Amino acid sequence: MASGDLAVQDLAQGSERNRIVNDFSIQVATVNGSGSQSANTVLLRSLFRMGIPVSGKNLFPSNIAGLPTWYTIRCSKHGYIARKKEIDMLVAMNPETAKDDVMSLDSGAAVVYDEPLKLDAMRSDLIFYSVPYDKLVSTVCPEAKLRKLVKNMIYVGAVAQLLGIDMKQVEAALRKQFAKKIKAADLNMNAARAGYDYAAASLTKKDPLWVEQMNENEGKVIIDGNAAVALGAMFAGVTVVTWYPITPSSSVCEQLIDYMKKYRIGPDGKATFAIVQAEDELAAIGMVLGASWAGARSMTATSGPGISLMTEFTGMGYYAEIPAVIFDIQRVGPSTGLPTRTSQGDVLSTAFLGHGDTKNVMLFPGSVTECFTMAGDAFDVAEQLQTPVFVLSDLDLGMNNWMSEPFPYPDKPFKRGKVLTAEDLTRLGGFARYKDVDKDGIPYRTLPGTDHPAAAYFTRGSGHNEKAQYSERPDDYQNNMERLARKFETARSIVPRPEVVANNGVKVGVIAYGSSDFAVRESRDQLKREYRVEVDYLRIRAFPFSREVHEFIEKHDRVYVVEQNRDSQMLSLLKLDINPSHTPRLRSVRHFNGLPIDARSVTDDIISQEGK
Amino acid sequence: MASGDLAVQDLAQGSERNRIVNDFSIQVATVNGSGSQSANTVLLRSLFRMGIPVSGKNLFPSNIAGLPTWYTIRCSKHGYIARKKEIDMLVAMNPETAKDDVMSLDSGAAVVYDEPLKLDAMRSDLIFYSVPYDKLVSTVCPEAKLRKLVKNMIYVGAVAQLLGIDMKQVEAALRKQFAKKIKAADLNMNAARAGYDYAAASLTKKDPLWVEQMNENEGKVIIDGNAAVALGAMFAGVTVVTWYPITPSSSVCEQLIDYMKKYRIGPDGKATFAIVQAEDELAAIGMVLGASWAGARSMTATSGPGISLMTEFTGMGYYAEIPAVIFDIQRVGPSTGLPTRTSQGDVLSTAFLGHGDTKNVMLFPGSVTECFTMAGDAFDVAEQLQTPVFVLSDLDLGMNNWMSEPFPYPDKPFKRGKVLTAEDLTRLGGFARYKDVDKDGIPYRTLPGTDHPAAAYFTRGSGHNEKAQYSERPDDYQNNMERLARKFETARSIVPRPEVVANNGVKVGVIAYGSSDFAVRESRDQLKREYRVEVDYLRIRAFPFSREVHEFIEKHDRVYVVEQNRDSQMLSLLKLDINPSHTPRLRSVRHFNGLPIDARSVTDDIISQEGK
């Protein structure tokens, strides 16, 4: 008996001894443009419908068709939805990467592969299941040109059978996926069944992976962060939207267009919005400033390269004090970088985007729910502070599917900030655009069209006095700049507060933000379970930082700042803001290879820095 | 006898008792476009020719004609050439500002004014000299339309007589000014004489201000920083120059054009350079990157708004590793700000210009001589590091006239960096563009046109491996980014070292850079003379910081970082770089009203922070 078989036998028996239930990840390796997206979604949704916490991550190339793509589905009875490094089951559909994919697996993993690839010969410490896709597909799909697509649904069936996924749920998920396209649905369902039946008949389960019905997803939804941003903006009453296509932000506006067309048509049958595909990002941000200046709630969505092009206008928004909401769905930089990989690399450059003492407000959504709520907050903050507000999401949060509680309906009224009406002007007998009336650094503004002879003022990016008149006087300039600094102080109390997840007075604290949250939460459990290290945790939700952030750092001897960039960007901003004597407490945990951060990397890094 | 007269008498007598010699400042208040520039220059040069250390500062509006302009001339036997706050003599030529100008004088100051303005009635604690310009000018200048211009030269004569400036020097300076225009020179000389004679005949000296021949300016020159940059670039062998007009940087390229046309025409009568006025700054920096990539020494000059527009390309220069030299003649921001006022406000935003973990090298010239030498250094550093290098000058340094030792001829050969020739390639049998062969993070490159089949490589702003091939692999990306970080470490030892002006082991240290140097040097003397406070001093000349900067901070309990911006930008960069335990030592001294920083402001600020 060959050692290979031996190894496999052990595993097989092993699998009986300790079944691994609802706690593993499946990776589907395909070619982009091959239409595997729906198959993957069906697989994800079937697990979701079985009440098992799941998450799906799409690792795709910056290319339209023909290059390798990996889709990873993780189910976790503990509710962990961050990326998991280790792959437990590989569905190898891509001949080009099959060998690498197989070689990179940990021992004991299962591989479902296309028969002709003959992968089983490669390693003896894995469990192999071969599926004759072409044979199966030809039987269920007479039309040759459709086979390439349908083929994918076969692995869904096979995997379902191997893991014990309820075919009723597969069917439900599949019918939802194809919605009205009944014929397509039937065709694909047959393919799934063919896969299932084949597995039942010809494959002997040797791996320990199983799924079982749970009840964790009651009422939950599956959505990507960009759709959440779009919904948030719609319910925040956005009226003027400008954009220029760029991965991974395009789907924010594309989905927003769909929602707005459906839900924002007035009683007169006309649109209560204007959405413009601009000629570039310079124009996109310019339109947003023009619209916000004129009184509209206006936004644009982009990514790194677009943010760089918005630099000059951002400085003007800051200095002329014009609201604007910019969603930055971060991708890997510098420059064009890796357009289809995730990162938190724009934090520092965005904080100081614009020459000459410019400072910008940033919000950091940490979940799809916050993508929704912070879209709303962003408009409120921007109009209250009269300054551009950047919402820094990222590709992982924005383009991947996330499980979530349904979003809370925003019941609070819009906060439109300090805007004077014609009546106010009559009462006050006029106003000074840049006067610090309330000593919070925030002046009053009027909107074009306000029917009062004293309503108008002159907006400019050049030096001005309180009355918005052109001025080069040293004192006018300095006073205005000091007021703007005061306004930035006021911002601390207007932006969303951080989330203090745990503050139990232990010595070690962790600070993270955005999409790193999922990995950090899981890592805290690992630290406790595996190393008995308890860590407190604060999640930053905005810049400038509010009191809680400083207090959290004060309370801990060592604070690990976890982020997905090379240059410890958030840690840098903290260094510039905290009590200098606390600087030595800050330590950096960085993850910057373009993949979403995972708990294991965080845990290992902290442990090694803790010297354990 | 009116109290006024009394006061003046005291002063008059006072002036006899303590004469103030070669240590005062004269402010000429005129209207821009009135042609006072040559009169002011003649006044400055006459003093210069008398061997007295002088400096001249032009405070002009962002406008072409008709708005107030002030020109301040300081002579200082101690050799202080920074701005001096207090005005000792005012030449009031501008009716619009005359009253404010007079009211803002310290008691005891002298005022030379146009008779009809009747300023003498305004204050009794000043010394007034009235001059009937119109009467005088009509006698010397029959042609009515020329009078407006010639008028200015009259005050030169009057002031010369009052202060005891040698008319021979005035004539020499004047003839130099009008060069070949003999008639204009004669006309103006007559005007100067008319002013002189009038003063001699009708004004009784009451102020204590006197000039006396000195011998400080032997061999010295007078030049503005932008001309110095132009010369530096020419001698550094720049070949492709691109620019888009913007105050205060335009004169860099305009003067460079003149120099190049004169001194860089080859034996074949053709230009050894190409100078292009681009359509905007996006194009200007693009052309520079294209040219540098193709092997030319290429530069552009701009100011804040232009820098903001160069953000995206800067990130590409950093990531694709292309040399580029960008001169930022800083003006007051944010946004359009104060185009004709000085600032050091682009330090922080330039350091992180570009989304996604971009970091840039900066040089900080602190004198016109360094404008010249660092222009050369910039090309060497850019080509050695293969990255964009920003030279941060400012309006004060760039557009004002400065006394200086003549510039040293650059005798060291150009440092062109790691460039492989066809011969190298034959020897090596090929190369990998982004491989860290020498472990200093700096890879080798080839230039287009290199006659070897293996010379070509593919330059891109997207992810790439060592061979410059497109790659999205996590490890390729991370390795490359870590190499770039190593390269930035190497930069510390390649950029110009800081100047350690004084390191005498006292407790207090001062750090400054750029044009603040003059004020800081004077301030150190004030601190010592007036408060017996000795301070060490280090002048930063580049970012990233080299060893000396860290050592200096280590050696001092309190380190004052003096800079001309609101947000303590250099101090911020230091915080991010130094040993965290030293952060508490840093203190900020800021000056940001658009006027050049002066010693008194620095002294007062340090003293108050020192609690004295």
Next chain:
Amino acid sequence: MASTPTSVPAPKTNRLGLQVLDYRGGKTTLCAGCGHNAISERVIDALYEMGVKPERVLKLSGIGCSSKTPAYFVSRAHSFNSLHGRMPSIATGAVLANRSMLSLGVSGDGDTASIGMGQFVHLMRRNLPIIYIIEDNGVYGLTKGQFSATADLGSKQKTGVINDLPAIDTCTLAIQMGATFVGRSFSGDKKQLLTMLKAAIAHRGTVMLDVISPCVTFNDHEGSTKSYKYVMDHEEPIAEAGFVPHFEDIAVEYDPGTTFDVRMHDGSHLRLRKLHEDYDPTNKIKAVESLMEAHEKGEVLTGVFYIDTQKPNFVDLLHMTDTPLAQMPQEALRPPKRVLDEVMESLR
């Protein structure tokens, strides 16, 4: 007798009862004699005579001497002096936010044809309802006289430098990109410019007016094709516009026999006196042709070259509600809870 007060005539007012004073702006800081000042005065006259309420006007500009001018007319109108070359995007946003305003964009040749080319082209393409004025002097005035992209081939700078690149004809460009009212005038031609501006106010699409406006300081000398002298010598008007607003009949001024009428959106008429036989401002191809021919002859054509009153403008294309978006109440902008429930349900 000398003591009896003479009766003061009531100040002239427009249909809104406003005096020309109500359209004044701040004191100009431009050079005396700058063509831009003359244009500001014509803008004041046009708005006054057309009876446009100051509060209903939006003034937008980029950066340059020309872009400063909105500070010198109609102080009672909101104004946005934006960034160099970026007025079009600011204007687009503002117009979308409040479609009820009359938008007036002022730019320079550098601001438009150099750094602003991209945004200019795309504004024209959208036929955004705005009056876009280029105060064209062929130089960068504010930065002291460098050539702009409209400087004619061979024109000389004060420094003696000669421009060796061809001039961009912004009118031809505007016509081709989609502007629906395109003309050229001269800052010194009070009558023509005023009538053009009045016609422009009645148009409902992109009006692009290239107004030659000499820079007396840097570009008003022999050899410069944008100087007063040059333009006076070479100007050849193709059509002198006499505008007849529907609330004030000044038709008498014109000889009906030789007129060509265009019906404007607001019911008023733009009457063009044909100087050239068979010049038809509704023919795009002919318009471009005449401009190119004149250019080859080194002539500066003035007049209204092209008009299209039928083409939908950008606001029409977006099917927006009539209420300005900026004035919509929260109720109209935030969908009810059931919508969110519906969406959430679809995600399960």
Next chain:
Amino acid sequence: MASTPTSVPAPKTNRLGLQVLDYRGGKTTLCAGCGHNAISERVIDALYEMGVKPERVLKLSGIGCSSKTPAYFVSRAHSFNSLHGRMPSIATGAVLANRSMLSLGVSGDGDTASIGMGQFVHLMRRNLPIIYIIEDNGVYGLTKGQFSATADLGSKQKTGVINDLPAIDTCTLAIQMGATFVGRSFSGDKKQLLTMLKAAIAHRGTVMLDVISPCVTFNDHEGSTKSYKYVMDHEEPIAEAGFVPHFEDIAVEYDPGTTFDVRMHDGSHLRLRKLHEDYDPTNKIKAVESLMEAHEKGEVLTGVFYIDTQKPNFVDLLHMTDTPLAQMPQEALRPPKRVLDEVMESLR
């Protein structure tokens, strides 16, 4: 007999003795059937047949599927895949640094007509010596099919969205802005495109070629005016170019009776076969007219519309030395000490 080896014919080579293989690039990662791939092949053929040394070629591009293509041809040439819309400035710098190279710029319709409009216009205006190819599919391929500014009015997106803005005709624009060799072809038209490219290689100024190149994934269906089908139906060639390089006579292919010759800078001839009576590619005004007329008729004109072999290009205008600036030795670039002394003296 079967065992006797058949003699292998020597591989075909060009005048440099190079095989077509020497002009190959990396494997394309574009969609199968993408028009861009066909263009890459024609570029390879043209460079090979014209005998251009790979090492003497500069490949420059922006961002987009089209801009990726330089990776798929002539790997032995240096290439700069720059930023979205910014290829023109990179190209300008590179050409100035090394005037001896043959520069080939590849862009897309989004890369050129949307974000790149400003730099595109100014490159044309400078008549920079470069071959500028727009691989024109009317959409943003790489970002999954949104409309670009060359998408025709009324064309439909896969999603059903209709384009309601007019298309920008890059050829008309290029002619007006100053390009000296302007033409349009179709990625599927091997013969026409190849001859155009070969003629382009011989031209010494800005060559602007708009090559319709269907995006099979997002813009190749009914209703799209950039689809294979549509172009095949509506294409109307005005002039079929037959190129006669001075080192290889292929004139025989053409009927001399109906030809029009243009002498190229390098002495070679570009021969146009007139399909329209009296079409004269040296007449700017007529060229623009034909393009505008065809556009109104909804036709896609192909062929070489305009040629000017006399106008100095940007390198000529700058009076640069013949040695590429990038190759000048330090001695030629750093003036001697006496120059610095002279300057210093003038400052005393």
